Amino acid sequence: MFSFPKEYRLLRRADFLLLSAVAHKLHTPSFLILAAPSAHGKGRIGITVSRKVGTAVVRNRIKRLVREYYRHHKGCFVSLDVNVIARRGAEKLDFRLVCQELDRAAERLAGIRC
Template identity: 55%
Template structure:
């Protein structure tokens, strides 16, 4: 095994999900809710606005209405994972807050992935306008 196991990673797509890729501060979530464009699907609502950084950033909101802690954590993990693996397909620099609707709690993981795919396709169409 090479001394640096990440040698050559810079030449390929980076699938890391760093702290800089996240929306963390309450003020940023509030600003996004005020100025963001809304994109609805059956299971999710996305708020999208031009970002201040040179990358897409993700925020995830899953309220207690969605379910217990285990369900909420599962949904957040699936959203982060989908974003991490597909953000290279997104153009521009935007901030997005993905808000889970209560109906997502009883859906299996493949159905949630399909709903996320639908959401991000709609987001891409909205920002191309």
């Protein structure tokens, strides 16, 4: 139920490039979210955290928090490919604040589902 298998992940660079070319962009204080209808029928997620955000420990923590949010809210992303890009300041968020920001973004994403 709360697993995160490979079919739910954006893995190839080509997938990320295609998504960035056709995606709707949503801005939150700590994240930039790119979303587009999925060509695979399943919603997939990619998480991008650059070195500008922090050390490897910090970047991995942010990715874990976003993955955990996705695992608990897969229903919000049923037919969407989504790339969550962390901005500076995301390292200060705890899980509750990550959920608040991504919940608001998910509500706005509901309008672009196909």
